[in-house]
Amino acid sequence: MNATNDYPVILEHMSKAFRVDGRLVSALEDVSLQARAQEFVTLIGPSGCGKSTLLNIICGLLEPDEGTIILHGERNAPRLGRVGYMPQRDLLLPWKRVLDNILLGPQIMGRDLAEARREALDLLPLFGLEGFENHYPATLSGGMRQRAALMRTFMCHHDIVLLDEPFGALDALTRRTMRRWLLDVWARFRQTILFVTHDVEEALFLSDRIYVFSPRPGRIILEMALDLPADRRERQAAAPEFVAYRQRLLQALGLEEG
């Protein structure tokens, strides 16, 4: 039991297929992975390889066809409402103001709303949303909407958080600021994060460990623990280890240049 408790998330031999037009299309094949407590784990792979499907399974929206999910040492426990999940789209409720969107989790879970509101107001500056709490989402920029969605996820207070390409829809410049800022937020909350991306640099700047997926059906073709400075600010894209890791990632993804 103790060994599994060090790993809040363990997936064993998971497979999932979808029925499309009467044919079974395999999305995930024999995927096994773990994430240590407070670890930042990145899943990287080409589009359509089943990354979102994997997160949907972990958060409880889907059941795998085969395999086991162990959350906090509990086998096949009910998962809905126990894992923080930020889907690819920001999915803010257009009819709720930013603050009310952020408080969606506490509201649904029936937590003390006055206290949650106080906490949210304290955290707004950290998420760069100060002064926008009473705006409707439609009047926010893409980056702000994404930060609001992330803050909504964090306000659920789960110690496992799944982030599905949170910056995928943003421009390169905004991505870069968001990356730095995500680290600041994580430094404060220190959850176990499963982070999906298709951006190699992003993976190397953020992660403790990286899983590389093959094209569909998704299989893990490389697991790479990064021996880079734990303090992300000290990670340099030009450092030799960094370059070597990037090379291996690109190679595994079949994107190697030259």
Place this chain on the structure above:
Amino acid sequence: MAEFPVAARPSWRRRGRLALAQYLPAAALVLTLLVLWELATHLWKIQPWLLPAPSAIWKAGLAAKGLLGPHTWQTAQETLWGFLLALGVGLGLGLLIEFSPLVRYALYPLLVVSQTIPIIAIAPLLVIWLGYGIWPKIIVVGLVCFFPIVVNTADGLRSADPELIALLRTMGASEGQIFRLVRWPGALPMIFSGIKIAITYSVVGAILGEWVGASRGLGVFMLRATNSFRTDWVFASIAITAILSVCLFGLVSLAERLALRWYYAAGRGERWEELKPSRLPKATR
């Protein structure tokens, strides 16, 4: 996603200008038509019992104030109660249809068929069954109005974004919470569209109900005026009908604005305005 500029709140002056730009053309058009009408009746010396001039209608209407008032009040009451009935039944059926597949399959086709039955044929039956009181009129108004409310409620509830629902599920939301937080607020714009269509039919529905048997109401007044060739009174009551309808529509629009602040907060209208081809720089056209 590009970083769109954050839409600023429009100033009151700008809002006033927008409102003016919105309503001025219609007002000008109505005024022009009235003037042309007035001129035509004088120019060609049209008999008043064929087509009275607007000024004559106005005068006749003012003179018959004491008569028109109670009739209008009666019609307004029938309209309001009938509309409320339609609203209750419409929302109720819409919810039932959305939440019970059985009801959906059983009821939806019947509702569509119900709209093909001429109200003119039903209205006299209602009088036979329920007498000359207010109820047959209320029911006619209800029958005329409920359909767009049912359809828009059911379709609006159905149009909820499945991904939003999935997100709430991951937070552990119950079906009730999902309804309250996602499906109902998301359906409201469509429900209001249905209500707006319904309210425009409502006054005509009341008049139709009065037509087949009543002692009071604008419909009765119109009938009597027609029979005694008081064309000016016919037109006066038509005008009142129109004004009543527009006022009710305005009230619903106001309620919509208040209930759907988020829908209008994004400055949709202004965004459309900005995106007009004539306002874009030449190079991007």
